[in-house]
Amino acid sequence: MIPEPYEAIVKAIIYLLLAPVLGGLIAGIDRKVTARMQGRVGPPLLQPFYDVGKFFEKENLVVTTTQNFYALSYLVFMAVAGALFFSGGDMLLVIFAFTLSHIFLVLGAYAAFSPYSHIGAERELIQIIAYEPMIILTAVGMYMVTKSFYVGSIVQSTTPIILYLPGVFIGYLIVLTIKLRKSPFDLSTSHHAHQEIVKGVTTDFAGPNLGRIEIAHWYEYVFLLGVVYLFFAWNPFIAIAAIIIAYFLEILIDNTTSRVKWQMTLRSAWLVAGTLGVINLGVLYYLRMVVVP
Amino acid sequence: MTYLAKSPWIIHYDASSCNGCDIEVLAALTPVYDVERFGIVNTGNPKHADVFLVTGSVNEQNREILKNTYDQMADPKVVVAIGICAASGGIFRECYNVMGGIDKVIPVDVFVPGCAARPEAIIDGVVKALGILEAKRQAMNDRPAATRKPAGDSV
Numbered sequence: 001m002i003p004e005p006y007e008a009i010v011k012a013i014i015y016l017l018l019a020p021v022l023g024g025l026i027a028g029i030d031r032k033v034t035a036r037m038q039g040r041v042g043p044p045l046l047q048p049f050y051d052v053g054k055f056f057e058k059e060n061l062v063v064t065t066t067q068n069f070y071a072l073s074y075l076v077f078m079a080v081a082g083a084l085f086f087s088g089g090d091m092l093l094v095i096f097a098f099t100l101s102h103i104f105l106v107l108g109a110y111a112a113f114s115p116y117s118h119i120g121a122e123r124e125l126i127q128i129i130a131y132e133p134m135i136i137l138t139a140v141g142m143y144m145v146t147k148s149f150y151v152g153s154i155v156q157s158t159t160p161i162i163l164y165l166p167g168v169f170i171g172y173l174i175v176l177t178i179k180l181r182k183s184p185f186d187l188s189t190s191h192h193a194h195q196e197i198v199k200g201v202t203t204d205f206a207g208p209n210l211g212r213i214e215i216a217h218w219y220e221y222v223f224l225l226g227v228v229y230l231f232f233a234w235n236p237f238i239a240i241a242a243i244i245i246a247y248f249l250e251i252l253i254d255n256t257t258s259r260v261k262w263q264m265t266l267r268s269a270w271l272v273a274g275t276l277g278v279i280n281l282g283v284l285y286y287l288r289m290v291v292v293p
Numbered sequence: 294m295t296y297l298a299k300s301p302w303i304i305h306y307d308a309s310s311c312n313g314c315d316i317e318v319l320a321a322l323t324p325v326y327d328v329e330r331f332g333i334v335n336t337g338n339p340k341h342a343d344v345f346l347v348t349g350s351v352n353e354q355n356r357e358i359l360k361n362t363y364d365q366m367a368d369p370k371v372v373v374a375i376g377i378c379a380a381s382g383g384i385f386r387e388c389y390n391v392m393g394g395i396d397k398v399i400p401v402d403v404f405v406p407g408c409a410a411r412p413e414a415i416i417d418g419v420v421k422a423l424g425i426l427e428a429k430r431q432a433m434n435d436r437p438a439a440t441r442k443p444a445g446d447s448v
Binding site for chain 1: 296324327330332341343369430433
């Protein structure tokens with residue numbers, strides 16, 4: 001058995017090594033299921049790995065060299081956020097690193113001169129503003145139920161968190177659509193081929209830099225689905241089933257809705273955070289403080 | 294080991310095509326032919342693309358755009374000229390504004406014949422281009438490091 005002080009480090013290293021593999025497979029399944037929903041055969045399951053392999057075979061075409069730094073920082077901080085999460089770290093620190101990594105992506109897009117890249121960066125910022133309150137409420141909700149911000153304690157809690165936080169969970173699923181860059185909220189960049197702003201934030205990233213951004217997305221998938229797991233942490237089987245159902249729903253929503261404007265994105269994300277999230281936490285607070293003191 | 298041939302992303306540019314070939318290019322992406330089976334994605338961004346599909350003849354108005362789009366693509370890259378107009382100017386070659394085939398402006402690797410070119414012929418042309426793409430990648434890697442374009446200096 002691994003000694004206690006090293007356990008967190010080992011967990012972080014396992015995450016750093018396995019998350020890109022798992023994330024790439026999720027992306028492959030996503031593309032396959034999407035193709036089937038559109039009546040197509042779709043690419044091979046390992047297609048995302050081929051794509052990223054290709055990116056590293058291409059010339060590193062950049063507009064300014066700072067793009068290299070920002071793309072790498074996006075990847076590093078995304079990996080750090082996930083590693084902190086899976087090693088049982090502080091939720092608030094995880095959210096901080098997670099947000100910081102996206103700020104690097106926005107800065108990278110602003111570093112280039114293309115108007116498409118700039119509009120993409122602006123929309124990415126709006127998306128961050130839109131989903132951030134709900135992500136924070138998720139962490140606060142888990143604290144109210146388990147009395148801890150540490151993922152290590154939350155995951156060991158025998159309380160079925162989902163029963164206390166149904167509103168927060170639905171709110172989290174809605175911001176998950178923004179985070180997974182799925183329609184109707186795929187404003188800043190889309191995994192679908194064509195978009196009105198070419199490729200948004202990733203327009204001016206080519207070759208290896210685009211590969212790094214893609215790997216960061218894989219880390220992000222695993223982290224975001226890890227948060228879904230926390231809601232059902234008392235029973236791993238239900239948790240895995242919940243993750244699969246949640247992801248399938250995301251793909252279904254992606255393929256049945258069209259892209260909305262940024263105002264609508266901001267309004268709907270804040271509306272769910274303000275109603276489902278806040279009311280859920282309010283009721284929880286009332287029950288804890290007033291009904292069962 | 295090469296991933297390039299497993300994930301060729303295309304960008305499609307309509308020079309001055311009559312739209313006949315363009316419809317056939319897009320037909321290749323529909324569920325009937327579904328070229329995503331081979332990892333082919335139709336991207337609108339030259340910086341993400343590996344294969345440049347051009348339809349129609351080049352004229353005085355779009356020669357700059359064609360050249361610019363080509364220059365923005367990262368190496369290694371290939372150009373596929375689709376249809377008779379892209380090859381030679383076709384029936385428009387005598388027009389006062391038409392320069393002729395797109396090889397007048399950018400180097401072409403594969404010519405796909407037809408008016409309009411059939412989707413099967415276009416897919417065949419792209420598959421042929423993948424062989425050339427792989428050869429170009431090897432040539433790029435074999436080049437001495439000193440003559441390679443350093444990252445950040447290319448536009």
